Amino acid sequence: MTDSYDYDLFVIGAGSGGVRAARLTALGGKKVAIAEEYRVGGTCVIRGCVPKKFMVMASDFAHQFHTAEGYGWTVEASFDWPKFLQAKDVEIARLSGIYAANLGKAGVDLVNGRAVFKDAHTVEVTHRDGTGETRTITAEKILIATGGRPWMPEGLEGIEHCISSEEAFHLPELPKRIMIAGGGYIAVEFAGIFAGLGVETTLIYRGPNILRGFDDDVRAHLAGEIEKRGIKVILGCQHQKIEKTETGLVSHLENGMVLEHDVIMFATGRVPHVKDLGLEKAGVSLNDKGAIEVDTLSKTSADNIWAIGDVTDRMNLTPVAIREAVAFHETVYRNNPSHFDYEAVATAVFSQPPVGVVGLSESEARHTCSAGVDVYVTRFRPMKYAFTGSDERVLMKLVVDAASQKVVGVHIVGPEAPEMIQLAAIAVKAGLTKAQWDATCAVHPTMAEELVTLKEKQSQDTSAG
Numbered sequence: 001m002t003d004s005y006d007y008d009l010f011v012i013g014a015g016s017g018g019v020r021a022a023r024l025t026a027l028g029g030k031k032v033a034i035a036e037e038y039r040v041g042g043t044c045v046i047r048g049c050v051p052k053k054f055m056v057m058a059s060d061f062a063h064q065f066h067t068a069e070g071y072g073w074t075v076e077a078s079f080d081w082p083k084f085l086q087a088k089d090v091e092i093a094r095l096s097g098i099y100a101a102n103l104g105k106a107g108v109d110l111v112n113g114r115a116v117f118k119d120a121h122t123v124e125v126t127h128r129d130g131t132g133e134t135r136t137i138t139a140e141k142i143l144i145a146t147g148g149r150p151w152m153p154e155g156l157e158g159i160e161h162c163i164s165s166e167e168a169f170h171l172p173e174l175p176k177r178i179m180i181a182g183g184g185y186i187a188v189e190f191a192g193i194f195a196g197l198g199v200e201t202t203l204i205y206r207g208p209n210i211l212r213g214f215d216d217d218v219r220a221h222l223a224g225e226i227e228k229r230g231i232k233v234i235l236g237c238q239h240q241k242i243e244k245t246e247t248g249l250v251s252h253l254e255n256g257m258v259l260e261h262d263v264i265m266f267a268t269g270r271v272p273h274v275k276d277l278g279l280e281k282a283g284v285s286l287n288d289k290g291a292i293e294v295d296t297l298s299k300t301s302a303d304n305i306w307a308i309g310d311v312t313d314r315m316n317l318t319p320v321a322i323r324e325a326v327a328f329h330e331t332v333y334r335n336n337p338s339h340f341d342y343e344a345v346a347t348a349v350f351s352q353p354p355v356g357v358v359g360l361s362e363s364e365a366r367h368t369c370s371a372g373v374d375v376y377v378t379r380f381r382p383m384k385y386a387f388t389g390s391d392e393r394v395l396m397k398l399v400v401d402a403a404s405q406k407v408v409g410v411h412i413v414g415p416e417a418p419e420m421i422q423l424a425a426i427a428v429k430a431g432l433t434k435a436q437w438d439a440t441c442a443v444h445p446t447m448a449e450e451l452v453t454l455k456e457k458q459s460q461d462t463s464a465g
């Protein structure tokens with residue numbers, strides 16, 4: 001560090017990416033500080049993946065109790081929302097504390113406040129204790145890892161009465177009726193959560209089917225399965241306005257429907273968290289999507305400033321932000337230019353049932369595999385539901401490049417799909433062929449064994465495109 005700066009590295013945002021970069025760099029002997037305006041842990045730990053998964057697990061018990069009855073159990077269940085919220089919040093506080101402690105152990109200075117650029121080497125941090133006290137800090141290098149924030153359609157009449165996922169984590173009471181707008185990860189996950197907890201749940205999505213961008217078989221299968229779990233799905237339709245009445249929130253929809261709910265949640269996407277950061281003073285440019293523009297090594301348009309994670313809107317997933325942080329550290333502090341490989345990143349949607357995906361959808365593969373694709377699909381009832389009368393089905397699909405015979409896409413909808421896809425991702429990432437999958441002996445009786453016993457090629461393209 002040149003003596004003229006307070007720190008070698010100043011990180012803005014103590015989420016998954018920022019914390020990893022700060023710790024690695026401090027452990028490497030550099031003087032590092034990290035600013036956080038809310039709570040250490042960021043979206044994933046505080047109001048994203050972690051509390052969401054607790055909510056999914058809380059909600060899924062209802063389904064398990066139903067299954068248990070088929071096995072001879074008598075279950076008299078009731079759910080205490082405040083008790084759950086308290087347990088969740090205690091755990092989130094514990095995890096946030098661990099993150100903060102780990103920063104301290106690595107020698108990172110934690111600055112509790114909002115950082116705003118004054119120039120490319122200087123930030124002003126306003127402390128969040130309400131005193132308005134500010135502190136000016138200089139750094140040789142700065143890493144922006146401020147993540148994203150929910151976006152809701154601002155011009156929609158009545159939108160001020162609605163919530164985003166952030167408030168859904170802290171609802172004072174469980175509503176009787178909820179409407180969720182959107183068809184992406186968050187909408188589908190929260191619809192499952194509330195429906196499982198006994199809330200009358202309606203999902204409204206403007207497109208022809210939920211989860212745009214996913215394989216069409218996955219989209220169709222999941223839409224059918226969540227309807228079986230009691231979610232009312234309205235497709236191809238949006239709100240015209242929302243009206244608050246004495247009894248609830250009334251949705252006036254484009255198709256003329258008028259529906260009343262107690263809570264309306266918009267899960268209509270997240271946007272990079274760049275507002276009022278003073279980026280222009282630092283010479284940091286945004287791209288046309290409003291995200292921080294970076295090169296393959298995560299460097300911004302300013303020579304001493306880098307950005308990682310959701311604020312760059314590349315692939316908005318926690319493990320990706322962490323890998324981008326590691327690549328940043330290798331590049332900038334270990335003389336080892338590195339970038340994350342965005343190919344074959346597995347992802348899970350914690351809907352009920354959940355989805356696990358790695359690699360290409362069938363339609364993507366048909367565009368990229370010049371000799372065509374072989375598709376293997378199976379749908380079956382999980383053994384666990386044999387006694388319940390449930391007509392729920394698992395979907396498993398393998399997409400294979402016809403020329404190389406490499407498995408380029410795996411798609412699963414069903415119980416434990418996220419756990420299965422993590423392992424399938426190793427094989428896809430390694431570029432294994434269908435014959436190599438088939439040479440792997442099955443584990444019986446499991447659902448996953450279907451992945452290595454799929455014999456019948458689907459005869460033609462059944463993908464909608």
Ligand code: NDP
Pocket residue numbers: 153181182183184185186187189205206207211212238267268269270315316317347348349350
């Ligand atoms: P997504 O981008 O996944 O979905 C946004 C949804 O909102 C889409 O269905 C979109 O429709 C719809 N939408 C957008 N604008 C409007 C509008 N003006 N009116 C009506 N509908 C609209 O965002 P999410 O908020 O669900 O999640 C954000 C990101 O967070 C995800 O992309 C993912 O990267 C990450 N995430 C990951 C999770 C996981 O790994 N399990 C869980 C949660 C989030 P359309 O498709 O037509 O554009």
